[in-house]
Amino acid sequence: MKNKIIRMLFFILTFSFVTMEAQNVASTPDYIRTLTFQWKGERLADGRPKVSDAILARLKNVAMEEAWGFLRSKGYNNQYEGDWQIIHPDDPMTGRVVTAQYMPLRADFKNVVQRQAAVEKRDTIGKDNSWPIQILQPGDVYVADGYDKLINMAIIGSNLGNAIYNNSKNGVIFYGGIRDLDGLRKIKGFNGWFRGQDPSSSSERMLTSINAPIRIGRAIVLPGDVVLANEFGTIFIPPYLVNELVLSSEVVALRDQFGFQRLREKKYTPGQIDIKWTDAMKKDFRNWVDAYPDNKLPMTRKELNDYLNAHK
Structure with missing residues (x-):
């Protein structure tokens, strides 16, 4: 009986230790595969579905109402957000989603995130809003929830905008603010959907996750979703349906x-x-x-x- 109790206590302590380990900043490939389990095709190294470039090109010509109606017919009623400012409204954008979550700054939580980022070998010398940019690949779209904040929140300016386009050959969708809009407009091929712009920098926000589920306005977005963005809004499509x-x-x-x-x-x-x-x-x-x-x-x-x- 005594040995049984000791074994049970050992199990409880071991389980508690495991559950107290730090959560990753970026989701693991296994977690992303779990989120997108209905996709049966090729995947990227990070686990996201690799929807073909040909389909992404064809998607640009799909009417927003058609995409919206199709998804609703499949039971997906919360995939659209339409309240945006757009850098180039006449240029539609499609791509494979990389998600990022930003939250109001809290020092103790930021220290936890920074320590875990170091474990994941991320650049902890620069600002955390560079972390999602470093993993972007051609055909990706950087989608971030900035909790609809503009002042002291800017997720990018023209320097990071150039880096984003360099890596993804695409643009961004930010439920929050940007800065240096004039500079961003001058990046050939780059586009962005955002809530507003302000000259202030990003002193009151922190990144808390990469490639985890996020909310963009009234839409829920998973890593690996396919996005259609045009002058009529943005819609996030489960990859197995695209x-x-x-x-x-x-x-x-x-x-x-x-x-x-x-x-x-x-x-x-x-x-x-x-x-x-x-x-x-x-x-x-x-x-x-x-x-x-x-x-x-x-x-x-x-x-x-x-x-x-x-x-x-």
Whole structure:
């Protein structure tokens, strides 16, 4: 009995020691794989899904309403945020999300984060807002929650903006403030969605996590999500759904093109186009699609035929 009690106490003490170990600043690849378990394709070294560059390029042409409606049809009702200032509103951006969480400065907690960052071999001499930038890869988008604070909060200025574009060839989405907007505008290819700008620096904030789940306004964002950002807002897409979303939206765009043409020709009335199509209209659309030039389709002919056959 005594030996059993000793073994039990040893187990409790060991378990307590393990649970008291410091939490990582950056999520481990295993944790990211757990968060994105429905993705079945290739992954990056940090565990995030590697959605193809081709799909990211096609996603730029998807209408925000189409992406929003598709995700809601799948039960994802909290993926959109639309209240932004935008550096270049006419330039849409897509990419694989790297997340960062910023919080109001608290000295004791910051010391814990700094010690753990040193264990993870991060640059503890410079400011912590450089840590997410150092892990960015081409095709990534740096997405940060800055708790909607502007004064003494700026997550980046033009120096870090250049570093971000250098690493990712992309831009940022910050639920918080930036500084040196004029300098950021001059970085060719760089874009940003942000809540406001202020000349003050970042003296009252601290980074607490990288590649963990965060909230961006009314949207929840996971590392490895795919983002579509344009002048109408930002939407964060679970990676396992992005291929289907893109193809579905492209087919909707073709249906719209067909409908507009038939309305101009006065073959159908607006009421006929807006309601559920008859079998004759579906056949007309299929014949129209079959005659559509392959080199002008946004998808491959096989992708289109497979989709139409599955959604008769």
